[in-house]
Amino acid sequence: MQDIKEVVKEKYSKIAIEVKQEGCCGSEAATTNCMAENYNPEEIADVEIANLGLGCGTPTAFADLKEGMTVLDLGSGAGIDVFIASKYVGSTGKVIGLDMTQEMIARAEENAKKLGITNVAFKLGEIEKMPIESATVDRVISNCVLNLVPDKGKAFVEIYRVLKTNGEFIISDIVSTGTMPDDVRKSAELWAGCVAGAMDKDEYLALIKRAGFKEVQILKEKKYDEYSSDHFALLSVTIRGKK
Numbered sequence: 001m002q003d004i005k006e007v008v009k010e011k012y013s014k015i016a017i018e019v020k021q022e023g024c025c026g027s028e029a030a031t032t033n034c035m036a037e038n039y040n041p042e043e044i045a046d047v048e049i050a051n052l053g054l055g056c057g058t059p060t061a062f063a064d065l066k067e068g069m070t071v072l073d074l075g076s077g078a079g080i081d082v083f084i085a086s087k088y089v090g091s092t093g094k095v096i097g098l099d100m101t102q103e104m105i106a107r108a109e110e111n112a113k114k115l116g117i118t119n120v121a122f123k124l125g126e127i128e129k130m131p132i133e134s135a136t137v138d139r140v141i142s143n144c145v146l147n148l149v150p151d152k153g154k155a156f157v158e159i160y161r162v163l164k165t166n167g168e169f170i171i172s173d174i175v176s177t178g179t180m181p182d183d184v185r186k187s188a189e190l191w192a193g194c195v196a197g198a199m200d201k202d203e204y205l206a207l208i209k210r211a212g213f214k215e216v217q218i219l220k221e222k223k224y225d226e227y228s229s230d231h232f233a234l235l236s237v238t239i240r241g242k243k
């Protein structure tokens with residue numbers, strides 16, 4: 001497990017330093033299926049510098065964000081969803097970006113400074129053991145990250161812990177249906193590209209419910225044809241659940 005995390009960290013620290021815009025999850029083959037088409041252009045125009053094209057959905061569009069809320073973005077990268085959410089929660093709210101890659105945190109902080117956004121904070125830490133107090137968050141959002149986390153069950157238990165009662169998560173992620181070919185599953189490089197770490201959709205939903213969430217709903221689903229066959233499909237999904 002630790003090896004996979006090291007591969008993931010190495011990959012995203014390189015992306016953070018190289019200042020280039022990547023395809024979805026840094027995987028070139030998935031470029032054409034990514035979020036770029038989904039973000040509202042007006043909404044990202046002034047925060048575009050934080051958009052590395054690493055997402056696979058637009059969780060902020062489904063999160064019903066309001067003034068004064070506390071929002072936590074898991075695997076915040078260069079901060080794109082943090083900065084979008086910061087507009088909704090205003091000066092009375094705050095948005096925290098959590099990422100385990102030091103170089104991503106540094107890049108996000110630099111972006112916040114350049115953009116003059118002050119209702120945000122970036123924290124270094126792992127989703128499976130968040131440096132966040134229990135029951136303090138109104139919305140957990142995340143974009144194309146949990147597929148990279150080896151212990152997704154632990155991640156959802158942690159998400160449940162940090163949310164307030166009636167708080168919600170809105171997560172965009174990659175999942176699969178059918179049987180993933182073994183060579184794909186085993187490749188750590190593909191894991192870092194968000195393909196091999198994709199969990200079976202039904203197992204993923206079961207983990208969420210086991211963590212205690214209610215009203216679990218798939219809000220959006222899209223198939224990646226280039227990775228799919230008659231027996232296997234790779235999907236991007238945006239899922240919501242309530243504590």
Ligand SMILES: C[S@@+](CC[C@H](N)C(=O)[O-])C[C@H]1O[C@@H](n2cnc3c(N)ncnc32)[C@H](O)[C@@H]1O
Pocket residue numbers: 008009012024025026052053054055056074075076077078079080098099100101104125126127128142143144145148149
């Ligand atoms: C595919 S990128 C997505 C970045 C951002 N959400 C976006 O849409 O641009 C994945 C990010 O998640 C972070 N990450 C992966 N696994 C993590 C973990 N277990 N805990 C915290 N951060 C993690 C990586 O460092 C990387 O910045």
